[in-house]
Amino acid sequence: xxxxxxxxxxxxxxxxxxxxxxxxxxxxxxxxxxxxxxxxxxxxxxxxxxxxxxxxxxxxxxxxxxxxxxxxxxxxxxxxxxxxxxxxxxxxxxxxxxxxxxxxxxxxxxxxxxxxxxxxxxxxxxxxxxxxxxxxxxxxxxxxxxxxxxxxxxxxxxxxxxxxxxxxxxxxxxxxxxxxxxxxxxxxxxxxxxxxxxxxxxxxxxxxxxxxxxxxxxxxxxxxxxxxxxxxxxxxxxxxxxxxxxxxxxxxxxxxxxxxxxxxxxxxxxxxxxxxxxxxxxxxxxxxxxxxxxxxxxxxxxxxxxxxxxxxxxxxxxxxxxxxxxxxxxxxxxxxxxxxxxxxxxxxxxxxxxxxxxxxxxxxxxxxxxxxxxxxxxxxxxxxxxxxxxxxxxxxxxxxxxxxxxxxxxxxxxxxxxxxxxxxxxxxxxxxxxxxxxxxxxxxxxxxxxxxxxxxxxxxxxxxxxxxxxxxxxxxxxxxxxxxxxxxxxxxxxxxxxxxxxxxxxxxxxx
Amino acid sequence: xxxxxxxxxxxxxxxxxxxxxxxxxxxxxxxxxxxxxxxxxxxxxxxxxxxxxxxxxxxxxxxxxxxxxxxxxxxxxxxxxxxxxxxxxxxxxxxxxxxxxxxxxxxxxxxxxxxxxxxxxxxxxxxxxxxxxxxxxxxxxxxx
Numbered sequence: 001x002x003x004x005x006x007x008x009x010x011x012x013x014x015x016x017x018x019x020x021x022x023x024x025x026x027x028x029x030x031x032x033x034x035x036x037x038x039x040x041x042x043x044x045x046x047x048x049x050x051x052x053x054x055x056x057x058x059x060x061x062x063x064x065x066x067x068x069x070x071x072x073x074x075x076x077x078x079x080x081x082x083x084x085x086x087x088x089x090x091x092x093x094x095x096x097x098x099x100x101x102x103x104x105x106x107x108x109x110x111x112x113x114x115x116x117x118x119x120x121x122x123x124x125x126x127x128x129x130x131x132x133x134x135x136x137x138x139x140x141x142x143x144x145x146x147x148x149x150x151x152x153x154x155x156x157x158x159x160x161x162x163x164x165x166x167x168x169x170x171x172x173x174x175x176x177x178x179x180x181x182x183x184x185x186x187x188x189x190x191x192x193x194x195x196x197x198x199x200x201x202x203x204x205x206x207x208x209x210x211x212x213x214x215x216x217x218x219x220x221x222x223x224x225x226x227x228x229x230x231x232x233x234x235x236x237x238x239x240x241x242x243x244x245x246x247x248x249x250x251x252x253x254x255x256x257x258x259x260x261x262x263x264x265x266x267x268x269x270x271x272x273x274x275x276x277x278x279x280x281x282x283x284x285x286x287x288x289x290x291x292x293x294x295x296x297x298x299x300x301x302x303x304x305x306x307x308x309x310x311x312x313x314x315x316x317x318x319x320x321x322x323x324x325x326x327x328x329x330x331x332x333x334x335x336x337x338x339x340x341x342x343x344x345x346x347x348x349x350x351x352x353x354x355x356x357x358x359x360x361x362x363x364x365x366x367x368x369x370x371x372x373x374x375x376x377x378x379x380x381x382x383x384x385x386x387x388x389x390x391x392x393x394x395x396x397x398x399x400x401x402x403x404x405x406x407x408x409x410x411x412x413x414x415x416x417x418x419x420x421x422x423x424x425x426x427x428x429x430x431x432x433x434x435x436x437x438x439x440x441x442x443x444x445x446x447x448x449x450x451x452x453x454x455x456x457x458x459x460x461x462x463x464x465x466x467x468x469x470x471x472x473x474x475x476x477x478x479x480x481x482x483x484x485x486x487x488x489x490x491x492x493x494x495x496x497x498x499x500x501x502x503x504x505x506x507x508x509x510x511x
Numbered sequence: 512x513x514x515x516x517x518x519x520x521x522x523x524x525x526x527x528x529x530x531x532x533x534x535x536x537x538x539x540x541x542x543x544x545x546x547x548x549x550x551x552x553x554x555x556x557x558x559x560x561x562x563x564x565x566x567x568x569x570x571x572x573x574x575x576x577x578x579x580x581x582x583x584x585x586x587x588x589x590x591x592x593x594x595x596x597x598x599x600x601x602x603x604x605x606x607x608x609x610x611x612x613x614x615x616x617x618x619x620x621x622x623x624x625x626x627x628x629x630x631x632x633x634x635x636x637x638x639x640x641x642x643x644x645x646x647x648x649x650x651x652x653x654x655x
Contacts, residue, residue: 102574153607156612163616168554170623171639174632177616181540184553184609191560192533201568315647437596474638 017055017062017073017489018084021094022150024138029129032122041122044110049102052136055092063091064287066495078142079205085142089496092348093271096355097376100263103125104123104359107471109258110464115168115254120309125163128260130157135268144194144204144280149185151236155183158265172252179245186235186242195223195227210280218447227287229276236269239296239333240303243326250322251375255366258318262325263359267351270332274347277336278500279283289339297337301431303330308438317395318365318375320442321358324401327435328354334428335416342419344497349489350412353400353482356379357409360475364390367464367472372456377445382455387463391450393476398443400479403436407483411490523567532559544629546620550613556559557606568595 013020021135021306028048032041032491063069063086071084086094105128111123134154141147159180165172198204201212211221231242238246250258281288298354307327328350335347365375373378386393400407403414413432420428455461462470482489520527532555539552573591578584621627624635 025649117566143603149601149605152608156605159612159616163619166619166623171636173616173620174621174636177613177620178611180613180616181549181553185537185540185556187605188557188560192563195560195563195567195595204594204598315644376643376647 001468014058016071017059018069018086018140018383019073020057021055021098022054022140023050023056024133025129025136025500026133029126030059031127031456032129036122038075038118038121039467041125042105042377043252043263045092045125045305046102048129049098049105049132052132053095053098053102056136057375058099060088060091060095061088061228062086064089064492064495066499068499073325081141082146083205083207084140085207086140088492088499089348089494090139090271090484092352092492092496093268094136094272094493096267096352097132097135097139097264100355103471103474104256104263104363106467107160107259107363109365109467110253111256111468113369115256116164117167120164124161126508127161127164127322128257130154131161131260131265135264138268139271140340144206144209146195146204147192148194150249151187151190154265154268155187155236158261160491161184161257161261162249165254165499168254169252171248173425175248179249182235182242182245186232189232189235191227191232193225193230193232194237195248196225196228196337200225203400206275206280209273210282213281214444224499226276226281226291228426230291233269233273233276236266238266238269238326238329239301240306240326240330241302244305246326247319247322250325250362251316251319254363255318255375258310259359259362259366260321262321265326265353266329267355270329270336270347270351274336274500278344285509292339294336295334297442300333300337301428303327303333305330305433305438306433308442311442312438313380314442317368317380317446318362319363319476321361324439324442325354327439328358329434331412331416331432336430338419338423338425338428339403340341341497342415342422345493346412346416346419346494347487349415349493352489353408353479354414356475356478356482357397357407360393360472360479361401361466363472363475364394364397367468370464370468371460371462372430373459377449379452379456379459380446380449382450383459386461387453388471390464390472391481393472394450396476396479397448397465398447400483401493402439406480407481408479408489409481411486415490470495523643525562529566531561531565532556546617546627546629547614549629550610550617553613554606555608557602557609561602564599564602568592589625 025048028044032044034204052161066088069086073080073082073084116124126503131154132156134150138147138154139148141150150284163178164175194204197209200216200219201209203212205211216222235242250262253261277288306325307323307330311320311323311327314323332347332350335343335350355457367387368380368383371387372383400409413436417429417432422431536552536556536559540549540556543549543552547635568591570591573589576590576593617627624632626632
């Protein structure tokens with residue numbers, strides 16, 4: 001009996017991959033709490049992350065040639081049932097999230113132990129897994145309302161993760177509270193938007209929505225729904241004027257949390273924005289084209305410059321990185337706003353490249369914080385001599401952030417410039433280059449402090465532990481590798497962009 | 512503007528109230544300095560969405576979408592749309608979780624700051640930031 005059951009599961013396991021990728025960390029989270037032992041929490045979380053990583057790598061291979069996987073939750077056929085839908089775009093996002101989590105988890109051991117009290121360590125891993133599975137769920141689902149539920153699972157756990165920074169700085173609490181208020185407003189806007197879309201179309205399945213929206217050009221309820229969705233997700237993306245929650249959240253959260261959020265949370269929100277703008281609503285949708293050109297594009301450019309400019313004047317390394325994130329999100333939005341396949345490819349590839357770049361840099365800051373006790377530039381003086389390995393990775397990350405040839409950041413900016421030139425907007429290409437020059441300034445300020453100043457007397461004069469160095473260098477090596485071997489990421493991003501740009505995919509189910 | 516007739520306005524009463532409730536909630540979140548009041552506003556804002564969904568699920572003349580116990584379904588009976596109700600059940604759970612977490616954060620904020628007024632908290636944070644700039648700003652040639 002038992003063997004029969006096992007066999008049955010083993011046979012159909014590959015069919016269940018789309019749901020497994022979410023379920024593994026989602027079930028591991030309560031397990032970590034129930035076991036409640038700090039020593040077991042980390043291995044469990046790590047195994048769950050590896051599990052998700054393996055599954056999403058499998059998924060990406062399966063959809064690599066343009067296939068679309070459709071998984072019916074509980075056997076209920078869409079559009080009535082909830083559908084998990086994996087295509088090249090979200091398989092790529094799934095892989096990014098799970099890869100970052102897998103590399104980051106070993107790093108959290110030393111970092112979290114230093115920044116959190118002993119009794120919270122197991123709970124930290126439970127929250128981390130919840131946030132992780134929420135983000136994966138957002139990426140994998142093909143149901144607009146289900147997306148909201150996953151968005152809230154990840155957001156609620158993120159608020160707590162940020163508030164955990166209160167053991168170092170009490171401002172983490174007010175930051176988490178502000179993020180909670182703004183995040184909830186954003187999520188509620190999204191629900192209102194989905195409500196309007198449901199009112200006009202009577203469906204929540206994304207593929208089904210796309211079909212019906214295409215038939216209902218000019219419906220004002222749908223226009224309102226679109227506006228609400230874009231603003232709601234825009235808050236999560238941190239589009240320039242809606243970015244107010246981001247700088248403090250990244251600054252005061254525990255270092256490992258900052259690295260995880262900066263690399264994944266906003267990226268997933270950008271993916272949702274792309275999904276709605278190119279799959280659910282089509283680029284041909286006239287109302288959307290106007291919004292993209294008149295609102296998203298100017299705000300993206302404004303964000304590029306404002307974020308970089310403010311980053312220059314920070315005296316805290318972490319806060320500088322946070323503002324630079326706002327600028328980098330501007331590049332992704334610019335790619336979306338250009339409304340071409342090349343632009344979308346640039347956005348997707350920058351999503352990946354920026355994720356690894358920012359993960360490297362935030363992890364480096366975490367290592368500095370571990371040894372010097374703070375992330376102010378004053379704390380980091382001369383760390384280049386004390387922690388040569390960590391600081392070398394910081395330089396690699398910084399170069400990738402600027403977009404120097406040979407690093408990942410260069411590839412995405414190159415394609416972005418190409419996309420701008422392709423659409424005849426040479427001035428946008430110039431602006432991309434100009435804002436990169438601002439990045440040179442803020443990265444140089446960091447390098448100057450770390451390498452050219454003498455170290456302070458009261459710092460711990462040791463290199464970071466190996467559990468931190470290895471993840472940092474895996475990420476830093478990825479920054480270089482994907483800057484040289486571009487065909488892997490480029491073909492994945494192109495396939496994803498093609499998939500998104502192809503418009504609505506037919507519902508895979510026979511009606 | 513001839514569609515704004517009296518029957519139209521009265522017929523959409525739910526939606527007017529939804530808009531009113533939603534804007535009231537949003538206004539409280541923005542305008543009130545007390546953190547608990549902000550959470551109350553946020554709650555109103557979220558609850559207004561429940562009203563929107565429930566309203567759109569209503570089918571004129573429809574009854575509760577429950578089949579009779581003997582499963583003898585009368586084809587003449589009109590049922591309301593149950594799907595929005597189900598969605599809102601989920602949204603209620605999310606709302607409760609958000610409120611609970613918000614209130615828990617307020618408790619922690621009060622422990623650390625000894626106040627839950629936004630203005631006072633900002634003053635404390637500004638002082639802290641000024642101190643930091645004085646202490647750490649010199650490195651960058653900034654300082655005061």
